[in-house]
Amino acid sequence: MNIDTTAVHGGYHPGNGEPRQVPIYQSTTWRYESSEEMAKLFDLAAAGYFYTRLANPTNDTVAAKIAEMEGGSAAMLTSSGQAANFFAIFNLASAGDHVVAASTIYGGTYNLFAVTMKRMGIEFTFVEPDCSDEELEAAFRPNTKCVFGETVANPALVVLDIERFANAAHAHGVPLIMDNTFPTPVNCRPIEFGCDIVTHSTTKYMDGHGVSVGGAIVDSGNFDWMAHAEKFPGLTEPDDSYHGVTYAKDFGQGAAYITKATAQLMRDFGSIQSPQNAFYVSLGLESLHLRMARHVENATALAKYLEGHEKVAWVRYPGLESDPYYELAQKYMPNGTCGVISFGVVGGRAKTEEFMGHLKLAQIATHVADARTCCLHPASTTHRQMTDDELAAAGISPDLVRLSCGIESAEDIIADVEQALAAI
Numbered sequence: 483m484n485i486d487t488t489a490v491h492g493g494y495h496p497g498n499g500e501p502r503q504v505p506i507y508q509s510t511t512w513r514y515e516s517s518e519e520m521a522k523l524f525d526l527a528a529a530g531y532f533y534t535r536l537a538n539p540t541n542d543t544v545a546a547k548i549a550e551m552e553g554g555s556a557a558m559l560t561s562s563g564q565a566a567n568f569f570a571i572f573n574l575a576s577a578g579d580h581v582v583a584a585s586t587i588y589g590g591t592y593n594l595f596a597v598t599m600k601r602m603g604i605e606f607t608f609v610e611p612d613c614s615d616e617e618l619e620a621a622f623r624p625n626t627k628c629v630f631g632e633t634v635a636n637p638a639l640v641v642l643d644i645e646r647f648a649n650a651a652h653a654h655g656v657p658l659i660m661d662n663t664f665p666t667p668v669n670c671r672p673i674e675f676g677c678d679i680v681t682h683s684t685t686k687y688m689d690g691h692g693v694s695v696g697g698a699i700v701d702s703g704n705f706d707w708m709a710h711a712e713k714f715p716g717l718t719e720p721d722d723s724y725h726g727v728t729y730a731k732d733f734g735q736g737a738a739y740i741t742k743a744t745a746q747l748m749r750d751f752g753s754i755q756s757p758q759n760a761f762y763v764s765l766g767l768e769s770l771h772l773r774m775a776r777h778v779e780n781a782t783a784l785a786k787y788l789e790g791h792e793k794v795a796w797v798r799y800p801g802l803e804s805d806p807y808y809e810l811a812q813k814y815m816p817n818g819t820c821g822v823i824s825f826g827v828v829g830g831r832a833k834t835e836e837f838m839g840h841l842k843l844a845q846i847a848t849h850v851a852d853a854r855t856c857c858l859h860p861a862s863t864t865h866r867q868m869t870d871d872e873l874a875a876a877g878i879s880p881d882l883v884r885l886s887c888g889i890e891s892a893e894d895i896i897a898d899v900e901q902a903l904a905a906i
């Protein structure tokens with residue numbers, strides 16, 4: 483099936499007389515006839531639900547849809563994108579291990595890795611996405627457990643060369659994990675280019691209406707854990723907390739990783755998405771293919787308009803031929819990237835703030851990637867504690883405006899930006 487059809491029908495196939503729409507299982511617990519039957523679930527000897535802290539059928543239905551859309555073998559939902567990226571790595575790496583990550587990743591993920599996971603004893607080496615092969619090679623250590631990057635970085639809009647990073651990871655016997663939040667599987671399917679595990683903040687385009695915070699992890703099922711058994715003992719050696727289950731042997735290559743993340747990490751951390759929120763994500767996914775096309779159309783139109791405007795200092799959007807990531811975007815996402823663009827207003831910080839004050843349709847919000855056009859001036863909000871020098875080191879100029887094009891009419895979005903530029 484084409485992804486448009488999977489977006490509508492994937493994951494849920496009701497039987498005779500069953501609800502047409504995904505039911506919300508608003509229940510913490512499940513009832514069993516006997517303790518013996520329930521015991522099988524606690525030993526992972528039988529599949530089933532017993533407590534929503536670990537798993538819930540609504541979530542699993544929505545995760546199955548996302549797995550189909552990404553071309554993966556198994557998936558799970560998490561309470562947020564942060565939880566998804568934490569689980570994706572912590573499922574493979576523990577204290578004393580090491581991870582190679584792209585330096586341009588989302589600020590929240592950078593903090594999670596460089597501060598919080600570092601405190602847990604996991605070391606990260608950050609590499610520039612455009613580093614030389616030698617620099618990339620030099621980042622690996624004997625205890626490296628995975629490589630992490632974003633398909634289109636938020637907010638840097640850097641497109642990662644997925645095949646190059648996948649090849650480097652595989653040469654070292656470890657998987658590549660990609661956060662595919664911005665393009666979504668509608669525009670980019672990283673597994674087709676060698677990525678092993680895909681993560682999402684479903685909070686963004688997948689939900690698409692700004693109603694629910696959530697995350698997802700998809701396993702391709704392509705990484706051979708047993709072939710690198712000594713690197714991944716958590717998957718290839720018995721788990722004492724489940725009477726000696728060995729995930730890679732007992733559940734197979736396609737299900738081992740997600741089963742372990744559910745059975746251990748969800749059990750212990752409980753960062754599950756509420757079934758109600760999973761339902762909202764499900765509704766969002768049904769129109770994702772229509773919305774992504776419009777987000778791209780609107781962002782492309784606005785980026786082209788801004789590129790020719792005398793009061794605009796610079797524009798960055800991977801859909802523009804002048805963009806440094808145009809070629810990579812064409813290769814990995816020929817139908818477009820996302821609706822987010824960044825640009826600078828001539829006159830620097832003061833003029834930028836003045837410009838934003840005149841916007842009417844594009845409202846100021848920290849959020850990105852939903853139906854409503856919104857914008858943010860990082861230098862005076864999310865990054866306001868930084869000096870201009872610190873901002874420059876983070877790749878954020880004082881005049882940078884991050885504008886997330888919604889699904890309104892491009893004409894109206896451009897007219898709004900036009901009147902705000904005219905007013906300064």
Ligand SMILES: *Cc1c(COP(=O)(O)O)cnc(C)c1O
Nearest residue numbers: 562563564588636663683685696
């Ligand atoms: C927003 C975002 C996250 C974090 O997701 P939350 O749902 O806010 O926890 C992670 N990665 C990317 C690329 C994001 O845009």
